[in-house]
Amino acid sequence: MKGLGLSNFIGYWGFGCWEELEEWLTQRRRGAERGIKNELVGNIFKGGVENLSYAGISASGISGFTDAWVSLNDCLILTREPFGRVPLFWTQVEEIIWFSSQLQLLLLILEQPQISISGLYGYSCFSYLPSPLTPVNQVFVVPAGTEMLWKQESGKVSLPQSRNIYSWSESGERLNDEVTASNQLQVLLKASVESQIVDLHDQPVGVFLSGGLDSSVVAALLVQAGVNVRAYTLDFGEEGIPEYPYAEQVAAFLKIPLVKVDASPRSIKKALVSTVQALDLPFGDGVTVPLYLLNQAASQETQVVFNGEGGDQLFAGWTNKPLIAAGVYQSGEETFIQQYLRTFHRLWGYEAQVYQPEIYAQIQGLNAEEWLLDAFDPFLSSLMNRLRRASLMLKGAQNIHPRATALGFAHGLGVRSPFCSLPLAEWTFQLSGELCLQAACEKYILKRAVENWLPPEIVWRQKRGMGVPLTSWCLNDFWHDLGDWLNPGILNDEGYFSPHIAAQIVTGELGGAFQGRRVGEILWLLIMWQLWSSHVFGAKIGKKSLNHPFWLPRGLWKMYRKVVMS
Numbered sequence: 001m002k003g004l005g006l007s008n009f010i011g012y013w014g015f016g017c018w019e020e021l022e023e024w025l026t027q028r029r030r031g032a033e034r035g036i037k038n039e040l041v042g043n044i045f046k047g048g049v050e051n052l053s054y055a056g057i058s059a060s061g062i063s064g065f066t067d068a069w070v071s072l073n074d075c076l077i078l079t080r081e082p083f084g085r086v087p088l089f090w091t092q093v094e095e096i097i098w099f100s101s102q103l104q105l106l107l108l109i110l111e112q113p114q115i116s117i118s119g120l121y122g123y124s125c126f127s128y129l130p131s132p133l134t135p136v137n138q139v140f141v142v143p144a145g146t147e148m149l150w151k152q153e154s155g156k157v158s159l160p161q162s163r164n165i166y167s168w169s170e171s172g173e174r175l176n177d178e179v180t181a182s183n184q185l186q187v188l189l190k191a192s193v194e195s196q197i198v199d200l201h202d203q204p205v206g207v208f209l210s211g212g213l214d215s216s217v218v219a220a221l222l223v224q225a226g227v228n229v230r231a232y233t234l235d236f237g238e239e240g241i242p243e244y245p246y247a248e249q250v251a252a253f254l255k256i257p258l259v260k261v262d263a264s265p266r267s268i269k270k271a272l273v274s275t276v277q278a279l280d281l282p283f284g285d286g287v288t289v290p291l292y293l294l295n296q297a298a299s300q301e302t303q304v305v306f307n308g309e310g311g312d313q314l315f316a317g318w319t320n321k322p323l324i325a326a327g328v329y330q331s332g333e334e335t336f337i338q339q340y341l342r343t344f345h346r347l348w349g350y351e352a353q354v355y356q357p358e359i360y361a362q363i364q365g366l367n368a369e370e371w372l373l374d375a376f377d378p379f380l381s382s383l384m385n386r387l388r389r390a391s392l393m394l395k396g397a398q399n400i401h402p403r404a405t406a407l408g409f410a411h412g413l414g415v416r417s418p419f420c421s422l423p424l425a426e427w428t429f430q431l432s433g434e435l436c437l438q439a440a441c442e443k444y445i446l447k448r449a450v451e452n453w454l455p456p457e458i459v460w461r462q463k464r465g466m467g468v469p470l471t472s473w474c475l476n477d478f479w480h481d482l483g484d485w486l487n488p489g490i491l492n493d494e495g496y497f498s499p500h501i502a503a504q505i506v507t508g509e510l511g512g513a514f515q516g517r518r519v520g521e522i523l524w525l526l527i528m529w530q531l532w533s534s535h536v537f538g539a540k541i542g543k544k545s546l547n548h549p550f551w552l553p554r555g556l557w558k559m560y561r562k563v564v565m566s
Contacts, residue, residue, distance in 0.1 A: 012098045062199055079165060082166040089142075091140070146165065148160045181449075189217065191423070219251075221453075261293050268293075269477075271293055290468060295410065354498060375390040470521055482550045491530075503549055506519065
Protein backbone atom coordinates (compact mmCIF):
# COMPACT_ATOMS: atom_id res chain seq x y z
CA MET A 1 0.00 0.00 0.00
CA LYS A 2 1.05 3.55 -0.69
CA GLY A 3 -0.38 6.48 1.23
CA LEU A 4 -0.05 9.96 -0.19
CA GLY A 5 -0.63 11.75 3.11
CA LEU A 6 -1.66 15.33 2.46
CA SER A 7 -0.56 15.44 -1.18
CA ASN A 8 -3.10 15.88 -3.95
CA PHE A 9 -2.60 13.47 -6.82
CA ILE A 10 -3.51 12.77 -10.42
CA GLY A 11 -3.41 9.43 -12.17
CA TYR A 12 -4.60 7.55 -15.23
CA TRP A 13 -5.60 4.01 -16.21
CA GLY A 14 -6.74 2.32 -19.38
CA PHE A 15 -5.27 1.80 -22.84
CA GLY A 16 -2.37 4.01 -23.91
CA CYS A 17 1.37 4.48 -23.99
CA TRP A 18 2.19 5.41 -20.41
CA GLU A 19 5.57 6.94 -21.13
CA GLU A 20 4.07 9.26 -23.72
CA LEU A 21 1.14 10.09 -21.45
CA GLU A 22 3.37 10.99 -18.53
CA GLU A 23 5.59 13.16 -20.73
CA TRP A 24 2.53 14.79 -22.27
CA LEU A 25 1.02 15.51 -18.85
CA THR A 26 4.32 16.89 -17.56
CA GLN A 27 4.49 19.28 -20.51
CA ARG A 28 0.87 20.31 -19.97
CA ARG A 29 1.62 21.14 -16.37
CA ARG A 30 4.73 23.13 -17.25
CA GLY A 31 2.75 25.16 -19.75
CA ALA A 32 -0.23 25.71 -17.48
CA GLU A 33 -0.81 29.15 -16.07
CA ARG A 34 -2.97 28.03 -13.18
CA GLY A 35 -0.32 28.15 -10.46
CA ILE A 36 -0.92 24.55 -9.36
CA LYS A 37 1.75 23.28 -6.97
CA ASN A 38 0.97 19.60 -6.49
CA GLU A 39 2.96 16.44 -6.96
CA LEU A 40 2.48 14.58 -10.22
CA VAL A 41 1.30 11.00 -9.97
CA GLY A 42 0.83 9.30 -13.35
CA ASN A 43 -0.69 5.82 -13.46
CA ILE A 44 -0.10 5.86 -9.71
CA PHE A 45 3.55 6.68 -10.44
CA LYS A 46 5.11 8.99 -7.89
CA GLY A 47 8.68 10.14 -7.97
CA GLY A 48 9.52 7.48 -10.55
CA VAL A 49 8.24 4.60 -8.41
CA GLU A 50 6.20 2.27 -10.65
CA ASN A 51 3.92 -0.72 -10.27
CA LEU A 52 1.99 0.57 -7.27
CA SER A 53 -1.38 -1.12 -6.98
CA TYR A 54 -2.87 1.21 -4.36
CA ALA A 55 -2.72 4.85 -3.33
CA GLY A 56 -4.72 6.69 -0.74
CA ILE A 57 -5.07 10.19 0.61
CA SER A 58 -5.90 11.17 4.18
CA ALA A 59 -7.43 14.43 5.41
CA SER A 60 -5.98 13.90 8.86
CA GLY A 61 -2.54 12.66 7.84
CA ILE A 62 -2.84 9.76 10.31
CA SER A 63 -1.43 6.49 9.04
CA GLY A 64 -4.28 4.07 8.43
CA PHE A 65 -6.92 6.81 8.15
CA THR A 66 -7.53 6.84 4.40
CA ASP A 67 -10.39 8.95 3.08
CA ALA A 68 -10.14 8.44 -0.68
CA TRP A 69 -8.24 5.67 -2.41
CA VAL A 70 -7.40 4.16 -5.77
CA SER A 71 -6.83 0.47 -6.47
CA LEU A 72 -5.77 -0.87 -9.82
CA ASN A 73 -4.59 -4.01 -11.47
CA ASP A 74 -6.69 -5.47 -14.25
CA CYS A 75 -9.44 -3.08 -13.16
CA LEU A 76 -9.64 0.43 -11.70
CA ILE A 77 -11.48 1.12 -8.44
CA LEU A 78 -12.05 4.63 -7.02
CA THR A 79 -13.46 4.77 -3.48
CA ARG A 80 -14.43 7.41 -0.89
CA GLU A 81 -15.39 6.99 2.76
CA PRO A 82 -18.93 8.05 3.79
CA PHE A 83 -18.16 11.41 5.46
CA GLY A 84 -16.73 12.80 2.21
CA ARG A 85 -13.62 14.41 3.68
CA VAL A 86 -11.53 14.12 0.50
CA PRO A 87 -13.04 14.39 -3.00
CA LEU A 88 -12.09 12.09 -5.86
CA PHE A 89 -12.73 13.27 -9.43
CA TRP A 90 -12.65 11.39 -12.71
CA THR A 91 -13.07 11.92 -16.43
CA GLN A 92 -12.69 9.74 -19.50
CA VAL A 93 -10.66 10.75 -22.55
CA GLU A 94 -10.90 8.11 -25.29
CA GLU A 95 -9.98 4.81 -23.59
CA ILE A 96 -8.22 6.34 -20.59
CA ILE A 97 -9.75 7.13 -17.21
CA TRP A 98 -8.10 10.10 -15.52
CA PHE A 99 -8.65 10.58 -11.80
CA SER A 100 -7.50 13.10 -9.23
CA SER A 101 -8.14 14.38 -5.73
CA GLN A 102 -8.28 17.91 -7.16
CA LEU A 103 -10.43 19.28 -9.97
CA GLN A 104 -7.76 21.77 -11.05
CA LEU A 105 -5.43 18.94 -11.96
CA LEU A 106 -8.01 17.35 -14.25
CA LEU A 107 -8.54 20.67 -16.02
CA LEU A 108 -5.06 20.14 -17.46
CA ILE A 109 -6.29 17.00 -19.19
CA LEU A 110 -9.17 18.56 -21.08
CA GLU A 111 -8.36 20.32 -24.34
CA GLN A 112 -11.32 22.68 -24.12
CA PRO A 113 -13.08 22.38 -20.76
CA GLN A 114 -16.63 23.69 -20.70
CA ILE A 115 -18.96 24.74 -17.91
CA SER A 116 -21.54 22.14 -16.93
CA ILE A 117 -25.00 23.71 -17.00
CA SER A 118 -26.24 20.98 -14.66
CA GLY A 119 -23.41 21.76 -12.25
CA LEU A 120 -24.08 25.49 -12.45
CA TYR A 121 -27.77 24.95 -11.74
CA GLY A 122 -27.06 22.57 -8.86
CA TYR A 123 -24.67 25.07 -7.32
CA SER A 124 -27.22 27.87 -7.60
CA CYS A 125 -29.78 25.69 -5.80
CA PHE A 126 -27.61 24.59 -2.87
CA SER A 127 -24.44 26.77 -2.82
CA TYR A 128 -22.38 23.59 -3.39
CA LEU A 129 -22.16 21.02 -6.18
CA PRO A 130 -24.50 18.02 -5.73
CA SER A 131 -22.70 14.73 -6.37
CA PRO A 132 -21.75 13.38 -8.86
CA LEU A 133 -21.79 16.75 -10.64
CA THR A 134 -18.89 19.16 -10.91
CA PRO A 135 -18.89 22.60 -12.56
CA VAL A 136 -17.07 21.14 -15.59
CA ASN A 137 -18.62 19.10 -18.38
CA GLN A 138 -17.61 15.41 -18.45
CA VAL A 139 -15.82 15.64 -15.09
CA PHE A 140 -17.53 13.87 -12.18
CA VAL A 141 -16.92 13.30 -8.50
CA VAL A 142 -17.19 9.91 -6.83
CA PRO A 143 -20.03 10.25 -4.27
CA ALA A 144 -19.05 9.79 -0.64
CA GLY A 145 -19.45 6.22 0.58
CA THR A 146 -19.24 4.90 -2.97
CA GLU A 147 -16.96 2.61 -4.97
CA MET A 148 -16.68 2.99 -8.74
CA LEU A 149 -15.13 0.26 -10.89
CA TRP A 150 -13.92 0.08 -14.49
CA LYS A 151 -12.77 -3.05 -16.35
CA GLN A 152 -10.80 -3.64 -19.54
CA GLU A 153 -12.91 -5.33 -22.19
CA SER A 154 -11.57 -6.15 -25.68
CA GLY A 155 -9.27 -3.14 -25.88
CA LYS A 156 -11.84 -0.79 -24.41
CA VAL A 157 -12.66 0.59 -20.99
CA SER A 158 -16.03 -0.58 -19.68
CA LEU A 159 -18.78 1.68 -18.43
CA PRO A 160 -18.34 2.40 -14.72
CA GLN A 161 -20.07 0.22 -12.17
CA SER A 162 -21.07 1.95 -8.96
CA ARG A 163 -21.99 0.53 -5.57
CA ASN A 164 -22.45 1.89 -2.08
CA ILE A 165 -19.82 0.71 0.36
CA TYR A 166 -21.75 2.24 3.24
CA SER A 167 -25.29 3.46 3.72
CA TRP A 168 -26.57 5.50 6.66
CA SER A 169 -29.54 3.61 8.09
CA GLU A 170 -31.58 3.17 11.24
CA SER A 171 -30.44 0.90 14.01
CA GLY A 172 -32.64 -1.97 15.07
CA GLU A 173 -32.41 -0.66 18.62
CA ARG A 174 -34.08 2.45 20.04
CA LEU A 175 -32.36 4.38 22.81
CA ASN A 176 -34.69 6.38 25.05
CA ASP A 177 -32.98 6.42 28.43
CA GLU A 178 -31.21 9.73 29.01
CA VAL A 179 -28.64 8.51 31.53
CA THR A 180 -27.63 5.51 29.43
CA ALA A 181 -27.36 7.62 26.30
CA SER A 182 -25.31 10.29 28.05
CA ASN A 183 -22.83 7.75 29.42
CA GLN A 184 -22.47 5.97 26.08
CA LEU A 185 -21.98 9.26 24.26
CA GLN A 186 -19.18 10.31 26.60
CA VAL A 187 -17.35 7.05 25.88
CA LEU A 188 -17.78 7.42 22.11
CA LEU A 189 -16.58 11.03 22.08
CA LYS A 190 -13.47 10.20 24.09
CA ALA A 191 -12.73 7.19 21.89
CA SER A 192 -12.98 9.28 18.75
CA VAL A 193 -10.51 11.85 20.03
CA GLU A 194 -8.14 9.17 21.32
CA SER A 195 -8.04 7.60 17.85
CA GLN A 196 -7.14 10.95 16.31
CA ILE A 197 -4.25 11.84 18.62
CA VAL A 198 -2.32 8.57 18.35
CA ASP A 199 0.48 10.22 16.36
CA LEU A 200 0.72 13.35 18.49
CA HIS A 201 3.41 13.88 21.09
CA ASP A 202 4.25 17.23 22.62
CA GLN A 203 3.78 19.35 19.51
CA PRO A 204 1.03 21.96 19.65
CA VAL A 205 -2.19 21.32 17.76
CA GLY A 206 -4.80 23.86 16.76
CA VAL A 207 -8.50 23.82 17.41
CA PHE A 208 -10.92 26.18 15.68
CA LEU A 209 -12.98 27.54 18.55
CA SER A 210 -16.15 29.50 17.89
CA GLY A 211 -17.44 29.27 21.44
CA GLY A 212 -20.29 27.15 20.15
CA LEU A 213 -21.00 23.74 21.58
CA ASP A 214 -19.32 21.48 19.01
CA SER A 215 -15.95 23.19 18.82
CA SER A 216 -15.92 23.70 22.59
CA VAL A 217 -16.53 19.98 23.16
CA VAL A 218 -13.61 19.12 20.88
CA ALA A 219 -11.34 21.55 22.74
CA ALA A 220 -12.39 20.10 26.09
CA LEU A 221 -11.77 16.54 24.94
CA LEU A 222 -8.28 17.43 23.68
CA VAL A 223 -7.39 19.10 26.97
CA GLN A 224 -8.70 16.09 28.91
CA ALA A 225 -6.49 13.86 26.75
CA GLY A 226 -3.41 15.91 27.65
CA VAL A 227 -2.85 17.41 24.20
CA ASN A 228 -0.95 20.69 23.83
CA VAL A 229 -3.80 22.82 22.46
CA ARG A 230 -3.85 26.28 20.91
CA ALA A 231 -7.25 27.70 20.02
CA TYR A 232 -8.08 30.05 17.13
CA THR A 233 -11.19 32.18 16.87
CA LEU A 234 -12.50 34.83 14.48
CA ASP A 235 -12.84 38.52 15.19
CA PHE A 236 -15.37 40.22 12.89
CA GLY A 237 -15.01 43.52 14.71
CA GLU A 238 -18.22 45.41 15.34
CA GLU A 239 -20.10 43.66 12.56
CA GLY A 240 -21.84 40.32 12.71
CA ILE A 241 -22.52 38.08 15.69
CA PRO A 242 -19.42 38.20 17.90
CA GLU A 243 -17.82 34.82 18.52
CA TYR A 244 -14.69 35.62 20.42
CA PRO A 245 -16.29 36.54 23.81
CA TYR A 246 -17.63 32.96 24.02
CA ALA A 247 -14.38 31.51 22.72
CA GLU A 248 -12.47 33.54 25.31
CA GLN A 249 -14.68 32.13 28.03
CA VAL A 250 -14.05 28.55 26.89
CA ALA A 251 -10.31 29.11 26.49
CA ALA A 252 -10.07 30.61 29.98
CA PHE A 253 -12.08 27.73 31.45
CA LEU A 254 -9.85 25.14 29.75
CA LYS A 255 -6.68 27.17 30.41
CA ILE A 256 -5.50 27.16 26.80
CA PRO A 257 -4.07 30.06 24.74
CA LEU A 258 -6.44 31.73 22.29
CA VAL A 259 -5.46 33.52 19.09
CA LYS A 260 -7.94 36.04 17.69
CA VAL A 261 -7.84 36.07 13.89
CA ASP A 262 -8.78 39.28 12.15
CA ALA A 263 -11.79 38.75 9.87
CA SER A 264 -12.36 42.38 8.98
CA PRO A 265 -13.59 43.26 5.47
CA ARG A 266 -10.05 44.22 4.50
CA SER A 267 -8.69 40.81 5.52
CA ILE A 268 -11.58 39.02 3.84
CA LYS A 269 -11.06 40.84 0.55
CA LYS A 270 -7.30 40.24 0.64
CA ALA A 271 -7.80 36.47 1.10
CA LEU A 272 -10.76 36.08 -1.26
CA VAL A 273 -9.01 34.88 -4.43
CA SER A 274 -6.61 32.66 -2.47
CA THR A 275 -9.61 31.05 -0.78
CA VAL A 276 -11.32 30.37 -4.11
CA GLN A 277 -8.18 28.74 -5.48
CA ALA A 278 -7.69 26.68 -2.32
CA LEU A 279 -11.27 25.41 -2.33
CA ASP A 280 -10.86 24.02 -5.87
CA LEU A 281 -14.66 23.76 -6.26
CA PRO A 282 -17.05 26.71 -5.92
CA PHE A 283 -18.57 26.87 -2.43
CA GLY A 284 -21.06 29.67 -1.88
CA ASP A 285 -21.23 29.78 1.93
CA GLY A 286 -19.92 32.91 3.59
CA VAL A 287 -17.83 30.94 6.11
CA THR A 288 -15.20 29.90 3.58
CA VAL A 289 -12.94 32.95 3.64
CA PRO A 290 -13.03 33.25 7.44
CA LEU A 291 -12.12 29.56 7.65
CA TYR A 292 -9.25 30.17 5.23
CA LEU A 293 -7.94 32.86 7.60
CA LEU A 294 -8.17 30.46 10.56
CA ASN A 295 -6.16 27.84 8.69
CA GLN A 296 -3.63 30.46 7.63
CA ALA A 297 -3.11 31.58 11.23
CA ALA A 298 -2.91 28.04 12.60
CA SER A 299 -0.36 26.97 9.99
CA GLN A 300 2.16 29.38 11.53
CA GLU A 301 2.25 27.34 14.72
CA THR A 302 1.06 23.80 14.04
CA GLN A 303 0.68 21.08 11.44
CA VAL A 304 -2.61 19.66 12.72
CA VAL A 305 -5.97 21.33 13.33
CA PHE A 306 -9.14 20.01 14.94
CA ASN A 307 -12.63 21.29 14.29
CA GLY A 308 -16.18 20.67 15.49
CA GLU A 309 -17.60 20.03 12.03
CA GLY A 310 -20.26 17.34 11.89
CA GLY A 311 -21.99 17.92 15.20
CA ASP A 312 -25.01 19.58 13.61
CA GLN A 313 -25.48 16.64 11.25
CA LEU A 314 -25.37 14.05 14.04
CA PHE A 315 -27.41 15.80 16.72
CA ALA A 316 -29.94 17.91 14.76
CA GLY A 317 -28.36 21.30 15.31
CA TRP A 318 -30.07 24.67 15.09
CA THR A 319 -29.99 24.88 11.28
CA ASN A 320 -32.31 21.85 11.13
CA LYS A 321 -35.10 23.43 13.17
CA PRO A 322 -37.06 24.87 10.20
CA LEU A 323 -37.17 21.49 8.45
CA ILE A 324 -38.10 19.70 11.67
CA ALA A 325 -40.95 22.16 12.15
CA ALA A 326 -42.05 21.66 8.54
CA GLY A 327 -42.07 17.89 8.99
CA VAL A 328 -44.05 18.07 12.24
CA TYR A 329 -46.57 20.79 11.57
CA GLN A 330 -47.10 21.02 7.81
CA SER A 331 -49.76 18.96 6.19
CA GLY A 332 -50.68 18.49 2.56
CA GLU A 333 -48.94 16.74 -0.28
CA GLU A 334 -45.48 18.32 0.02
CA THR A 335 -42.80 15.64 0.26
CA PHE A 336 -39.83 15.70 2.62
CA ILE A 337 -37.55 16.46 -0.36
CA GLN A 338 -39.72 19.41 -1.33
CA GLN A 339 -39.66 20.63 2.26
CA TYR A 340 -35.86 20.38 2.21
CA LEU A 341 -35.62 22.39 -1.00
CA ARG A 342 -37.96 25.05 0.27
CA THR A 343 -36.10 25.31 3.58
CA PHE A 344 -32.49 25.26 2.39
CA HIS A 345 -32.71 26.52 -1.19
CA ARG A 346 -30.66 29.40 -2.53
CA LEU A 347 -31.86 30.36 -6.03
CA TRP A 348 -34.12 27.37 -6.60
CA GLY A 349 -37.50 28.59 -7.82
CA TYR A 350 -36.12 31.83 -9.27
CA GLU A 351 -34.64 30.39 -12.44
CA ALA A 352 -36.49 32.67 -14.87
CA GLN A 353 -35.11 35.81 -13.17
CA VAL A 354 -31.64 34.44 -12.48
CA TYR A 355 -30.50 33.03 -15.84
CA GLN A 356 -30.22 34.36 -19.33
CA PRO A 357 -32.89 32.91 -21.69
CA GLU A 358 -30.67 30.35 -23.40
CA ILE A 359 -29.47 28.88 -20.09
CA TYR A 360 -32.97 29.02 -18.64
CA ALA A 361 -34.20 26.95 -21.58
CA GLN A 362 -31.48 24.34 -20.95
CA ILE A 363 -32.29 23.88 -17.28
CA GLN A 364 -35.99 23.38 -17.90
CA GLY A 365 -35.35 19.66 -18.16
CA LEU A 366 -33.42 19.54 -14.87
CA ASN A 367 -35.09 18.67 -11.58
CA ALA A 368 -33.19 19.61 -8.42
CA GLU A 369 -35.13 16.97 -6.47
CA GLU A 370 -33.31 14.22 -8.38
CA TRP A 371 -29.97 15.24 -6.84
CA LEU A 372 -31.43 14.65 -3.38
CA LEU A 373 -33.15 11.30 -3.91
CA ASP A 374 -30.32 9.07 -2.65
CA ALA A 375 -30.10 11.01 0.59
CA PHE A 376 -33.78 10.64 1.49
CA ASP A 377 -34.72 7.11 2.48
CA PRO A 378 -38.53 6.92 2.76
CA PHE A 379 -38.28 3.71 4.79
CA LEU A 380 -36.64 5.42 7.76
CA SER A 381 -39.38 5.60 10.37
CA SER A 382 -37.96 8.52 12.37
CA LEU A 383 -38.12 12.11 11.09
CA MET A 384 -34.89 12.82 12.96
CA ASN A 385 -33.11 9.90 11.27
CA ARG A 386 -34.34 10.94 7.84
CA LEU A 387 -32.97 14.39 8.49
CA ARG A 388 -29.73 12.98 9.94
CA ARG A 389 -29.13 10.81 6.88
CA ALA A 390 -29.86 13.69 4.52
CA SER A 391 -27.60 16.07 6.45
CA LEU A 392 -24.71 13.59 6.48
CA MET A 393 -24.99 12.84 2.76
CA LEU A 394 -25.73 16.36 1.49
CA LYS A 395 -24.39 19.36 3.36
CA GLY A 396 -21.92 17.27 5.33
CA ALA A 397 -20.32 15.09 2.66
CA GLN A 398 -20.78 17.48 -0.27
CA ASN A 399 -20.01 20.78 1.41
CA ILE A 400 -18.73 21.06 4.97
CA HIS A 401 -16.12 18.29 5.09
CA PRO A 402 -14.51 18.59 1.63
CA ARG A 403 -14.15 22.37 1.95
CA ALA A 404 -12.59 21.98 5.43
CA THR A 405 -10.04 19.54 4.01
CA ALA A 406 -9.27 21.72 0.99
CA LEU A 407 -8.61 24.78 3.15
CA GLY A 408 -6.38 22.76 5.46
CA PHE A 409 -4.45 21.19 2.59
CA ALA A 410 -3.80 24.63 1.12
CA HIS A 411 -1.82 25.44 4.26
CA GLY A 412 -0.17 22.02 4.70
CA LEU A 413 -2.42 21.09 7.61
CA GLY A 414 -3.87 17.76 8.63
CA VAL A 415 -7.58 18.27 9.34
CA ARG A 416 -9.22 16.22 12.09
CA SER A 417 -12.93 16.14 12.89
CA PRO A 418 -13.82 14.04 15.97
CA PHE A 419 -17.52 14.08 15.06
CA CYS A 420 -16.59 12.23 11.86
CA SER A 421 -16.44 8.93 13.66
CA LEU A 422 -18.29 5.97 12.18
CA PRO A 423 -19.06 4.32 15.57
CA LEU A 424 -20.34 7.66 16.90
CA ALA A 425 -22.43 8.41 13.82
CA GLU A 426 -23.95 4.92 13.74
CA TRP A 427 -24.83 5.21 17.43
CA THR A 428 -26.79 8.44 16.85
CA PHE A 429 -29.24 6.54 14.63
CA GLN A 430 -30.44 4.77 17.81
CA LEU A 431 -31.46 8.03 19.49
CA SER A 432 -35.09 8.88 20.00
CA GLY A 433 -36.16 12.28 18.74
CA GLU A 434 -36.71 13.51 22.29
CA LEU A 435 -33.04 12.99 23.14
CA CYS A 436 -32.00 15.26 20.26
CA LEU A 437 -34.63 17.96 20.50
CA GLN A 438 -36.52 18.89 23.64
CA ALA A 439 -38.87 21.83 23.09
CA ALA A 440 -36.59 24.60 21.77
CA CYS A 441 -33.39 22.95 23.00
CA GLU A 442 -31.47 21.31 20.18
CA LYS A 443 -28.63 18.77 20.64
CA TYR A 444 -30.12 17.93 24.02
CA ILE A 445 -28.29 14.66 24.67
CA LEU A 446 -24.95 16.11 23.59
CA LYS A 447 -25.44 18.97 26.04
CA ARG A 448 -26.32 16.60 28.86
CA ALA A 449 -23.28 14.44 28.13
CA VAL A 450 -20.80 17.34 28.24
CA GLU A 451 -22.42 19.69 30.76
CA ASN A 452 -19.69 19.04 33.32
CA TRP A 453 -16.87 19.60 30.83
CA LEU A 454 -17.65 23.24 30.00
CA PRO A 455 -19.23 26.37 31.53
CA PRO A 456 -23.04 25.99 31.67
CA GLU A 457 -23.63 29.23 29.75
CA ILE A 458 -21.62 27.76 26.86
CA VAL A 459 -23.40 24.40 26.94
CA TRP A 460 -26.95 25.68 27.24
CA ARG A 461 -26.91 28.93 25.28
CA GLN A 462 -28.89 29.07 22.06
CA LYS A 463 -26.66 28.64 19.03
CA ARG A 464 -27.07 30.98 16.08
CA GLY A 465 -24.27 29.89 13.75
CA MET A 466 -21.17 31.72 12.61
CA GLY A 467 -22.08 35.40 12.39
CA VAL A 468 -20.53 36.24 9.03
CA PRO A 469 -21.92 39.71 8.19
CA LEU A 470 -22.26 39.13 4.44
CA THR A 471 -25.05 41.62 3.82
CA SER A 472 -23.24 44.38 5.67
CA TRP A 473 -20.01 43.67 3.79
CA CYS A 474 -21.70 43.59 0.40
CA LEU A 475 -23.81 46.70 0.90
CA ASN A 476 -21.04 48.74 2.52
CA ASP A 477 -17.40 47.61 2.40
CA PHE A 478 -17.70 45.72 -0.91
CA TRP A 479 -20.26 48.00 -2.59
CA HIS A 480 -17.89 49.20 -5.30
CA ASP A 481 -16.39 45.72 -5.67
CA LEU A 482 -19.80 44.34 -6.64
CA GLY A 483 -19.49 46.38 -9.81
CA ASP A 484 -16.33 44.41 -10.66
CA TRP A 485 -17.18 40.96 -9.33
CA LEU A 486 -20.73 40.91 -10.74
CA ASN A 487 -20.29 43.39 -13.57
CA PRO A 488 -23.25 43.34 -16.00
CA GLY A 489 -20.95 43.55 -19.04
CA ILE A 490 -18.97 40.50 -17.95
CA LEU A 491 -22.11 38.56 -17.01
CA ASN A 492 -23.71 39.42 -20.33
CA ASP A 493 -20.68 38.19 -22.30
CA GLU A 494 -20.49 34.93 -20.33
CA GLY A 495 -24.14 34.22 -21.06
CA TYR A 496 -25.10 32.46 -17.81
CA PHE A 497 -26.51 34.80 -15.18
CA SER A 498 -28.81 37.75 -15.85
CA PRO A 499 -26.51 40.76 -16.41
CA HIS A 500 -28.21 42.96 -13.81
CA ILE A 501 -28.81 40.32 -11.17
CA ALA A 502 -26.67 42.10 -8.54
CA ALA A 503 -28.63 45.33 -8.89
CA GLN A 504 -31.90 43.39 -8.79
CA ILE A 505 -30.87 41.73 -5.53
CA VAL A 506 -29.90 44.95 -3.72
CA THR A 507 -33.07 46.73 -4.90
CA GLY A 508 -35.35 43.85 -3.93
CA GLU A 509 -36.49 43.36 -7.52
CA LEU A 510 -35.37 39.72 -7.67
CA GLY A 511 -37.96 38.61 -5.14
CA GLY A 512 -39.46 39.41 -1.79
CA ALA A 513 -37.67 36.49 -0.16
CA PHE A 514 -34.28 38.14 -0.65
CA GLN A 515 -34.12 40.47 2.30
CA GLY A 516 -31.83 40.93 5.28
CA ARG A 517 -29.14 38.25 5.55
CA ARG A 518 -30.35 36.57 2.34
CA VAL A 519 -29.19 39.56 0.30
CA GLY A 520 -25.61 38.88 1.32
CA GLU A 521 -25.95 35.10 1.00
CA ILE A 522 -27.11 35.26 -2.61
CA LEU A 523 -24.62 37.96 -3.63
CA TRP A 524 -21.83 35.91 -2.07
CA LEU A 525 -22.93 32.74 -3.84
CA LEU A 526 -22.69 34.59 -7.17
CA ILE A 527 -19.37 36.23 -6.28
CA MET A 528 -17.75 32.89 -5.40
CA TRP A 529 -18.92 31.35 -8.68
CA GLN A 530 -17.58 34.26 -10.72
CA LEU A 531 -14.21 34.21 -8.98
CA TRP A 532 -13.99 30.44 -9.36
CA SER A 533 -14.77 30.78 -13.06
CA SER A 534 -11.95 33.25 -13.65
CA HIS A 535 -9.29 32.11 -11.15
CA VAL A 536 -9.72 28.31 -11.24
CA PHE A 537 -11.56 27.42 -14.43
CA GLY A 538 -9.62 30.08 -16.36
CA ALA A 539 -12.55 31.74 -18.15
CA LYS A 540 -11.69 34.88 -20.05
CA ILE A 541 -13.13 38.02 -18.51
CA GLY A 542 -15.31 40.08 -20.82
CA LYS A 543 -15.52 43.83 -21.17
CA LYS A 544 -16.83 45.69 -18.14
CA SER A 545 -19.84 47.95 -18.26
CA LEU A 546 -20.66 51.05 -16.20
CA ASN A 547 -24.38 50.35 -16.49
CA HIS A 548 -24.80 49.51 -12.81
CA PRO A 549 -25.28 51.40 -9.53
CA PHE A 550 -22.10 50.24 -7.82
CA TRP A 551 -19.78 52.90 -9.24
CA LEU A 552 -21.73 55.50 -7.26
CA PRO A 553 -21.31 55.87 -3.49
CA ARG A 554 -24.14 53.86 -1.98
CA GLY A 555 -25.58 56.83 -0.11
CA LEU A 556 -25.72 58.91 -3.29
CA TRP A 557 -27.26 56.02 -5.21
CA LYS A 558 -29.97 55.61 -2.56
CA MET A 559 -30.79 59.31 -2.78
CA TYR A 560 -30.95 59.12 -6.57
CA ARG A 561 -33.18 56.05 -6.45
CA LYS A 562 -35.50 57.73 -3.97
CA VAL A 563 -35.91 60.75 -6.24
CA VAL A 564 -36.49 58.63 -9.34
CA MET A 565 -39.11 56.46 -7.65
CA SER A 566 -40.95 59.35 -5.97
